[in-house]
Amino acid sequence: MDGYSSRRRFLKETLFGVIALAAAKIIPLDSAHAEIASEIQQQLKFFSPLEFLIMKKTAERIAGTSSDGNAGTDDVNVALRADAFLAGADPEIQEQFHQLLTVFNGALFAFLFDFRFTSFVDMSPADQDSYLKSWMTSTLSFRRTAFQALKRISLSLFYTDSRSWNEIHYDGMFLPWERGK
Amino acid sequence: MIIQSKDITKPVRESADVCIIGSGCGGGASAKVLAEAGKKVIVIEEGGYFISGDFDMTEQTAYQNLYRQRAGQATDDLAVTVLQGKCVGGSSTVNWTTSLRTPDFVLKQWSKVFDIRGLSSKDLEPYFDRIEKYLNVHIEPEENHNPNNRIILDGARKLGYTAQASGRNTRDCKKAGACGLGCPFDAKLSVNVTYIPDAVKAGAIVFANFRADEIDVSGPLKRVFGSVVDQSTQRVKTDFIIEASVIIVAASAIHSPALLLRSNLANSSGEVGNHLTFHLTSAVLGVYDRVIYPAGGIPQSALCSEFLNKNNDGGGFWIEAVPVYPTLASLAIPGFGNAHKELMRQYTNIGASIVLVKEIDSEGTITLNAYGRPSISYEFRGRDLEYLKQGLKLAAEIHFAAGAKRVMTLHSQKTEFISPGEIDGALASAEWGTNEIALYSAHPLGTCRMAEHPLRSVVNSHCETHDVKGLFVIDGSVTPTSLGVNPQMTILAIAEKSAEWIAENRLKKL
Numbered sequence: 001m002d003g004y005s006s007r008r009r010f011l012k013e014t015l016f017g018v019i020a021l022a023a024a025k026i027i028p029l030d031s032a033h034a035e036i037a038s039e040i041q042q043q044l045k046f047f048s049p050l051e052f053l054i055m056k057k058t059a060e061r062i063a064g065t066s067s068d069g070n071a072g073t074d075d076v077n078v079a080l081r082a083d084a085f086l087a088g089a090d091p092e093i094q095e096q097f098h099q100l101l102t103v104f105n106g107a108l109f110a111f112l113f114d115f116r117f118t119s120f121v122d123m124s125p126a127d128q129d130s131y132l133k134s135w136m137t138s139t140l141s142f143r144r145t146a147f148q149a150l151k152r153i154s155l156s157l158f159y160t161d162s163r164s165w166n167e168i169h170y171d172g173m174f175l176p177w178e179r180g181k
Numbered sequence: 182m183i184i185q186s187k188d189i190t191k192p193v194r195e196s197a198d199v200c201i202i203g204s205g206c207g208g209g210a211s212a213k214v215l216a217e218a219g220k221k222v223i224v225i226e227e228g229g230y231f232i233s234g235d236f237d238m239t240e241q242t243a244y245q246n247l248y249r250q251r252a253g254q255a256t257d258d259l260a261v262t263v264l265q266g267k268c269v270g271g272s273s274t275v276n277w278t279t280s281l282r283t284p285d286f287v288l289k290q291w292s293k294v295f296d297i298r299g300l301s302s303k304d305l306e307p308y309f310d311r312i313e314k315y316l317n318v319h320i321e322p323e324e325n326h327n328p329n330n331r332i333i334l335d336g337a338r339k340l341g342y343t344a345q346a347s348g349r350n351t352r353d354c355k356k357a358g359a360c361g362l363g364c365p366f367d368a369k370l371s372v373n374v375t376y377i378p379d380a381v382k383a384g385a386i387v388f389a390n391f392r393a394d395e396i397d398v399s400g401p402l403k404r405v406f407g408s409v410v411d412q413s414t415q416r417v418k419t420d421f422i423i424e425a426s427v428i429i430v431a432a433s434a435i436h437s438p439a440l441l442l443r444s445n446l447a448n449s450s451g452e453v454g455n456h457l458t459f460h461l462t463s464a465v466l467g468v469y470d471r472v473i474y475p476a477g478g479i480p481q482s483a484l485c486s487e488f489l490n491k492n493n494d495g496g497g498f499w500i501e502a503v504p505v506y507p508t509l510a511s512l513a514i515p516g517f518g519n520a521h522k523e524l525m526r527q528y529t530n531i532g533a534s535i536v537l538v539k540e541i542d543s544e545g546t547i548t549l550n551a552y553g554r555p556s557i558s559y560e561f562r563g564r565d566l567e568y569l570k571q572g573l574k575l576a577a578e579i580h581f582a583a584g585a586k587r588v589m590t591l592h593s594q595k596t597e598f599i600s601p602g603e604i605d606g607a608l609a610s611a612e613w614g615t616n617e618i619a620l621y622s623a624h625p626l627g628t629c630r631m632a633e634h635p636l637r638s639v640v641n642s643h644c645e646t647h648d649v650k651g652l653f654v655i656d657g658s659v660t661p662t663s664l665g666v667n668p669q670m671t672i673l674a675i676a677e678k679s680a681e682w683i684a685e686n687r688l689k690k691l
Contacts, residue, residue: 061517061518062517062518062521063517063518063521063522064517064518064519064520064521064522064523064525065519065522066522067526085251088414088415090250090552090554091552092550092551092552092554129518132517132518136516136517136593137593137594141258141614141615141616144593144614144615144616144617145258145259145260145615145616147593147616148259148616149259151512151517152253152259152512155508155511155512156244156252156253156508156511156512158511159240159507159508159510159511159525160239160240160241160244160507160508161241162239164507165507167522167525167526168507168525168526168528168529169526169528169529170476170507170528170529172238173238173357173358173359173476173477174355174356174357174358174477174478175327175328175356175358175474175477175478176472176474176477178356178477178478
């Protein structure tokens with residue numbers, strides 16, 4: 001296996017990471033986005049409106065499309081719960097997550113690695129899936145690490161909500177044939 | 182008496198014969214032995230105090246209340262998820278009950294290589310006997326193994342390998358499957374329902390939500406400085422200082438070295454935080470035509486340990502079942518999006534087995550980050566990687582023998598087999614770099630290692646630090662090598678023995 005890199009250094013361990021971070025600072029981090037309802041924006045404790053949108057769209061793509069009648073990521077408020085979760089996280093995790101979202105969404109970074117000229121939130125769903133896959137399978141370990149962080153938070157907040165269980169036929173503890181014994 | 186942060190309204194100043202930092206296997210067993218020996222014992226526990234009525238058998242509640250970083254603790258590169266309990270009872274409150282004695286070949290290595298005394302199989306036998314009786318360690322009858330455990334028993338045996346039931350510390354188990362989420366029936370005889378209540382009965386005081394920040398040994402009495410933390414907000418409410426003649430650090434292989442490093446103590450050897458081992462773990466998932474329901478029934482009751490130390494090199498692997506709750510399943514299943522969702526829809530038909538590697542070439546370190554918290558790094562290499570590959574291959578073969586229609590590893594790039602013949606090729610072409618395969622640990626060990634030579638270790642054979650008389654480390658961080666078995670029995674035995682020594686040699690006149 002290749003060597004480890006610290007979570008705090010994951011964006012900085014490559015030249016591209018340094019460039020991306022520098023470029024990201026040039027792009028406004030917190031453009032008020034019309035897609036976020038004002039009542040949601042008022043509840044946010046950690047995310048900026050743009051970061052909330054990034055988290056929302058990331059979680060949608062990572063969790064996949066729920067079949068008819070089953071709860072999706074919006075139904076269980078994954079992005080809002082991520083906001084509450086990260087608001088209580090250790091400061092080093094908070095700092096890294098802000099950086100992660102900035103770089104992940106940044107149009108310059110998307111161009112550098114995937115020759116896309118749009119930020120993640122403005123891509124089509126198919127392009128978003130392709131972009132996520134490029135992070136998941138990247139030869140750069142810091143991109144794979146970033147993908148894992150996004151996958152963890154998206155899926156843990158989705159599947160800890162009981163509304164997500166119907167689609168996977170999970171109905172609690174005990175073996176089904178032993179309940180009531 | 183058990184006191185929680187919600188009961189505290191002002192700074193706490195207390196004194197005791199012994200202050201024990203951590204209430205898991207190491208801290209809980211030490212507390213019981215010393216309290217029953219008539220010593221005044223204070224236990225401080227960073228996590229909260231929960232009873233069976235607080236456990237609702239959901240991941241949401243369990244991860245929030247009972248686990249380090251809500252079950253999100255990981256190495257700095259996120260390559261290894263490190264599952265640990267953070268609550269009264271420590272990791273024993275959330276483990277899967279497997280109770281196994283330390284293998285003899287491990288204890289012999291400790292004696293030969295590290296000159297450790299008094300911890301041979303013969304020395305520990307009376308402790309294991311007593312602990313197994315106290316915790317009702319027993320083997321489940323055949324009819325109690327759930328389908329997920331039956332995969333190992335039936336599949337391995339069909340292939341001609343040895344697989345057997347493993348000891349469990351339960352009484353009147355209801356077979357819910359909730360061991361990893363806190364047992365709501367008090368059937369799992371973890372430290373929070375055994376050692377801690379018995380220590381309290383003998384006069385020990387337990388403070389929950391008390392986080393130890395630093396230890397000072399400069400005065401006539403040793404002092405622990407720390408913060409009282411609100412359970413729900415995790416914000417600091419006030420502070421505490423505990424004075425004691427003896428301090429036992431039992432905060433786990435992640436947090437014990439961090440506390441010693443913050444305190445600048447016990448590190449003349451430079452070994453505090455070094456030699457972290459994990460029993461690095463990955464898994465295979467099998468998809469079946471029948472319902473397995475991997476979260477239900479007894480989570481872990483069988484294992485295949487035929488390949489442990491098979492080459493007499495001290496390494497190898499073993500295979501156990503794993504309870505796959507929905508969130509754990511979602512994080513383990515490779516990929517994302519609609520393909521991932523498609524597999525999740527087959528959740529009830531998925532069986533899962535973990536492969537745990539007893540490391541011989543790999544290790545990591547605990548250092549402090551800029552906030553004084555542990556920074557975990559780990560490098561997996563050499564023979565251990567080969568053992569992981571062999572273990573995954575065997576686990577896949579076991580699943581096929583048990584009837585799986587397809588089997589996959591936890592590689593990000595889907596690595597799936599439709600027949601045993603495909604396994605070698607698929608594993609050969611798989612990637613093994615950082616975050617290319619999901620890795621876990623529930624057994625961090627080794628970071629305050631034990632040995633008699635002070636230049637090679639942090640503590641001696643009695644778990645006393647070489648540098649500071651009366652300062653002990655008693656938890657999984659003292660094991661000088663990884664164990665090759667689930668560690669709770671080893672830690673309990675070492676703790677009971679060391680606590681007896683402390684009572685006799687460091688607290689006799691008190």
